[in-house]
Amino acid sequence: MPELPEVLMVVQGLTNNGIIGRRITQTTVTWPRSAGGSAEVFSSAVTGRTIQAVRRHGKYIFIDLDSAGNLDPGGTIAVHLRMSGRLYAAPADLPLTGYERVVLSLDDHRDVRFYDPRKFGRMVFYRDSSAITDRLGVDPLNDDFTPSVLAGLLGGRKRQIKALLLDQSVIAGLGNIYTDEALWRAGIHPLQRSNTLTAGKVDSLHRAIRSVLLQGISNGGTRLGGGKGNFIVPGTTSTPRNQNHLAVFGRLGEACPKCGNDIRRIVVAQRSTHLCPVCQVPAGEIQDLSATQ
């Protein structure tokens, strides 16, 4: 689930459910690692505080908390969903599934639940969100993500373009799905070196990144591995539909929507990568295309 559009939906869901202004009356941690290592440290840091805002940068969600006294500076809960995490508000009497790693009980008989089967995600208290955001690159939906900024990020390095787009310290929010979709839209081969893109291609890539993200949002996010037996998240209202609108990701062997050629799969930056070998023509110096199937 979780790349930028999906994280945005989570933030909107929590905000629309009215958790802002609610006080955390109790904290339950069933997997300490999910809460940063110590259930006690996390619980004592957040219990009693009031939620002031919910926001995000890239794939990180921040639940901002008020100060707990005159000498207390407040803080924020930084949430990263990683592979399988979900974050949502639910009635306190809704039965637990057994996969809730952290539960924040609110003062209106509801919970904020951090549900995460694979335990990769994190929900950690920080005094200041800059501890996280200092290490993150530009958010691609922010106004400061311009074509010239992108050109600067790409031109200074000679990395495989896909590896660079996945690097959260460069651009924060793109994951495997939206990266593949953006590169396809821009007609760029995932292995092309970042500093070999023409100005026109950089502009195309900028537009493609924005448009795949906006499309994902307007389609309610992307869900893969859906189908029977898929777990239902309590409290979820919107249905992700963007998986039905992907051009290349997960479509090995299907026809490219532009040219009709077979979609292929290669491995880039140790990640499964889907592309159209006709529309995404290799340009410049590309290493090792032998992995192409």
Added chain:
DNA sequence: CGTCGAGCCTGAAGGC
């Protein structure tokens, strides 16, 4: 500086 492999975890899917 850039790439690679391992590790963190569990459930689903595919092969036999």
Added chain:
DNA sequence: TGCCTTCAGGCTCGAC
């Protein structure tokens, strides 16, 4: 049907 293997939307650390 059941067992075993492989794979997965992410990120970090250490090695080369």
